[in-house]
Amino acid sequence: MSLETLRQQFPWPDERPPKRIEDKDHHGWLHDNTAAMLRKVGVGCGLILELGTWTGKTARFLCDAFPGAHVITIDHYRGSLEHQGAHHDAIRPHLYDICAYRTWAYQERVTLVKADTVAGMAVVLSEAVEPDLIYIDASHDPRSCEEDLRCAHDMFPNAKLCGDDYSSHKGTLGQMVERVAAEWGMTCNDIGKQGWYLT
Numbered sequence: 001m002s003l004e005t006l007r008q009q010f011p012w013p014d015e016r017p018p019k020r021i022e023d024k025d026h027h028g029w030l031h032d033n034t035a036a037m038l039r040k041v042g043v044g045c046g047l048i049l050e051l052g053t054w055t056g057k058t059a060r061f062l063c064d065a066f067p068g069a070h071v072i073t074i075d076h077y078r079g080s081l082e083h084q085g086a087h088h089d090a091i092r093p094h095l096y097d098i099c100a101y102r103t104w105a106y107q108e109r110v111t112l113v114k115a116d117t118v119a120g121m122a123v124v125l126s127e128a129v130e131p132d133l134i135y136i137d138a139s140h141d142p143r144s145c146e147e148d149l150r151c152a153h154d155m156f157p158n159a160k161l162c163g164d165d166y167s168s169h170k171g172t173l174g175q176m177v178e179r180v181a182a183e184w185g186m187t188c189n190d191i192g193k194q195g196w197y198l199t
């Protein structure tokens, strides 16, 4: 039970996947305010868990920002509800390959767990791997995000919790995080109503 055995369960492909889309094509979401939030909360973190990675933009940012850290990402690589439209048709069927292609140079420091968020966190826990920080950026509908937030807290009570899209769903995502934080006696801090973290 270790990061090593987790990585054996989710190995990198033997060869770099083919380049499916041009580098200029849509490649992820990392708002400046979210990047600022991550730079702040990630200090001193050796193991970072990202829920929802798409093509790995934030995972690569985290590796660059925190050279000593390992990043575990969890994604089912089917896209969220808002990604099911034609705009993402070229990417969605190849999400894992595109993520692995674009994150290839970081493979010693990144573990790509292909799973639903809750099931993936259970696998990480079963390997006795304890993240220092969990970045929640999978489904943004408040119900799914609340499930991710509560499971993250239940499974990894010592991890710092943060996420993206505070203002999503007409602000109801942020309201949900504020409510859950208050229930836990914690405070939800937002940066520009975009990135958020609990203290």
Ligand SMILES: C[S@@+](CC[C@H](N)C(=O)[O-])C[C@H]1O[C@@H](n2cnc3c(N)ncnc32)[C@H](O)[C@@H]1O
Pocket (backbone or CB within 6 Å): 027, 028, 029, 030, 051, 052, 053, 054, 055, 056, 057, 058, 059, 074, 075, 076, 077, 078, 079, 080, 115, 116, 117, 118, 137, 138, 139
């Ligand atoms: C907003 S994108 C993540 C953006 C990413 N953090 C970045 O750096 O660009 C949301 C991702 O969450 C994934 N996702 C949504 N719901 C999920 C779930 N229940 N389990 C696993 N992955 C999920 C989608 O496949 C999608 O790739």
